[in-house]
Amino acid sequence: MQTLNSQTILSSNHYTMAANVLYQYSVMAALMDGVAEQGLPLDRLHEHGNFGLGTFRHMAGEMAMNEGRVWQMTSDGGIRELDTVVEAKQDNDASCCPFAMVTNFQPTIHDALPVDANSIKSKDDFSTWLDDRLPANARNQFVALRLKGSFASVTIRVIPAQRFRGQKLAELTAAQSEHTATELRGTVVGFRSPGYAAGFGVPGLHLHFLSDDDTYGGHILALDMGSQKGQAHGIKFEAAIMSKLHLELPTDDADFNNAPLKPDLEAIQKAEG
Amino acid sequence: MQTLNSQTILSSNHYTMAANVLYQYSVMAALMDGVAEQGLPLDRLHEHGNFGLGTFRHMAGEMAMNEGRVWQMTSDGGIRELDTVVEAKQDNDASCCPFAMVTNFQPTIHDALPVDANSIKSKDDFSTWLDDRLPANARNQFVALRLKGSFASVTIRVIPAQRFRGQKLAELTAAQSEHTATELRGTVVGFRSPGYAAGFGVPGLHLHFLSDDDTYGGHILALDMGSQKGQAHGIKFEAAIMSKLHLELPTDDADFNNAPLKPDLEAIQKAEG
Known part of the structure; x- marks a missing residue:
């Protein structure tokens, strides 16, 4: 229903x-x-x-x-x-x-990660990969992106709810729970925002994860797309550049x-x- | 036409x-x-x-x-x-x-400046006046504003055009021409933006001036709403709070x-x- x-x-x-x-x-x-x-x-x-x-x-x-x-x-x-x-x-x-x-989200960029997906071991690696892969006109635009497939490792955080009205985010992230799961399937949903978004958004990558079986998810702190066995996972990458x-x-x-x-x-x- | x-x-x-x-x-x-x-x-x-x-x-x-x-x-x-x-x-x-x-712009706030308009001698005075006069829910919103009437003094700047492609704004403002006119009639058009607009806009007041006779105008550096003769000018103030x-x-x-x-x-x- x-x-x-x-x-x-x-x-x-x-x-x-x-x-x-x-x-x-x-x-x-x-x-x-x-x-x-x-x-x-x-x-x-x-x-x-x-x-x-x-x-x-x-x-x-x-x-x-x-x-x-x-x-x-x-x-x-x-x-x-x-x-x-x-x-x-x-x-x-x-x-x-x-x-x-x-x-x-209506992806305008569809791609399968290249076989060297094993080289994406971190959010920084992914950010660099985006820089190299996205069109030149995406650099100062907002980008919606989705990754779907199997990941070697995903570390997420979830913050506890406020205990009192007005409790600041920095206090909540200081008490966040962190978890790492390995060899799992799921979806990354997120955005990349330009640096001038600093005042009202999150400059750079902001990614959330959800496992296929709905048992594991949260704000992504780290991720590794490579297989432990040296094989690429066939992660599907989709993105759209947003100018509005x-x-x-x-x-x-x-x-x-x-x-x-x-x-x-x-x-x-x-x-x- | x-x-x-x-x-x-x-x-x-x-x-x-x-x-x-x-x-x-x-x-x-x-x-x-x-x-x-x-x-x-x-x-x-x-x-x-x-x-x-x-x-x-x-x-x-x-x-x-x-x-x-x-x-x-x-x-x-x-x-x-x-x-x-x-x-x-x-x-x-x-x-x-x-x-x-x-x-x-469809003003939702209409007001005549109070008789103590003579106390608004600067952009800072005007900013403080706005803080006191605008509704509390305007503080973190964008505000469109217009002032129309007679001003004791308005100092404007106009920047020269770029001499080469990519010349930075800071270089142009370093070469700006500045002018002050006194006892003149005209219109201030502008916006006040919240601090978090720093990355993409101009936090605080951003005002341009245009004289009623189309002979004097530019980016406002300073303004004085008071009369030299101690009389208020009857400046009309209009504003609208913008949440989108x-x-x-x-x-x-x-x-x-x-x-x-x-x-x-x-x-x-x-x-x-």
């Missing part, structure tokens, strides 16, 4: 919104300041696309959206798919997203209104890099 | 675009890096609103847009109203804007693609503050 619902919504997306326009709700600086009481109602995510990432009220775990389906990954290792319409009606942490990046960003700010959120929201590149990279 | 044309376009705006959505073309970091060969064709400005500011190809002067009419102010003191359709067809500096901020920003990036501009585009708050404030 839920899947059917998602499929229906996904189909309608193709007709009601432009492809590969990046929609962002609020700014990273607000999360840094602990602004996480309110947010975009979960059932409004689909209005902006079928693919993305973000967090939930009180920063209760990590949000990943793929093919119109939405998951919540919490610091106790829990992973669950959400019925966004149902959740939005509740008054719980999964009812809204204080921060989200969503796009109607629609930024929507909270309008009636006193926490947002009163937060200092200073751009702090170093702190954001420490929290989300 | 030209005015009629502008009026027609202005009217159609009211029906085709949402009010007070901020449209921005490219990012300030690109101007800092001297990216100014290409840009938004001048006849596309009206698609996004009736009010705004920006610059022209080669950063040839300052652009101001008010009530759907567009002016170019050059460093030789020249001020001319542009027929955007005609200019867009030329291959000259006024054909396009490498950077522009435009909105369909649509950012459009150049897509086929090699200069943009290859620019480093590092966020440099200090340099931007020095150039545009």
Whole structure:
């Protein structure tokens, strides 16, 4: 039922919104300041696309959206798919997203990783690979990207929910749980943002992971695409370059209104890099 | 004829675009890096609103847009109203804007400055006045604002056009011409952007001035709203809070693609503050 619902919504997306326009709700600086009481109602995510990432009220775990389906990954290792319409009606942490990046992802770049996938041992390796592989006109654009296949190793973090209103993201990441899994299948959903996005987004790579069996996922700290056995995994790479960003700010959120929201590149990279 | 044309376009705006959505073309970091060969064709400005500011190809002067009419102010003191359709067809500096901020300005805040207008002697005074006067929910939003009336003193700068491709904005502002006029009537068009806009915009106030007689204008360095005679000028203040920003990036501009585009708050404030 839920899947059917998602499929229906996904189909309608193709007709009601432009492809590969990046929609962002609020700014990273607000999360840094602990602004996480309110947010975009979960059932409004689909209005902006079928693919993305973000967090939930009180920063209760990590949000990943793929093919119109939405998951919540919490610091106790829990992973669950959400019925966004149902959740939005509740008054719980999964009812809204204080921060989200969503796009109607229609990949314009399809590729299979070359056989030297074994050389991608880290996020830095992947970033370099992107630099070499993406067209020259992508350098200062936003990029939505998805990797699907089998990974040698993925290290993720999930942050605990806020224990008090206004608790800052840096405090939560200091208490994050980290896990590493090896030889697993799954999907990476994420974005690469240009450096000038420092004030309102996460410059560089921002990637979330979800295993095929829905048991392992979170914010990616490290990944290794190479096989231990020296064989490439046949990871499918898809991407779209986005030259349009629609930024929507909270309008009636006193926490947002009163937060200092200073751009702090170093702190954001420490929290989300 | 030209005015009629502008009026027609202005009217159609009211029906085709949402009010007070901020449209921005490219990012300030690109101007800092001297990216100014290409840009938004001048006849596309009206698609996004009736009010705004920006610059022209080669950063040839300052652009101001008010009530759907567009002016170019050059460093030789020249001020001319542009027929955007005609200019867009030329291959000259006024054909396009490498950077522009435009909105369909429908003021939601109307006010007459209080009698103590004499206390607004500087941009800092005006910024403080805004902090006190605007609603609390404006603090972290973008604000479009217009001042119309008689000013005791307005100091403007106009930058010279680039002498070579890629010449950086900081070099141009170092060679800017500065002028001060006193006891004059005119209009201030501008925006106030939040601090987290540092990477892609101008945090704080960004104001352009145009005198009622079209003889004096440019980027405002200083202004004094008070009368030398101790009487308030009856300046009309209008503003709108904007919670939605649509950012459009150049897509086929090699200069943009290859620019480093590092966020440099200090340099931007020095150039545009």
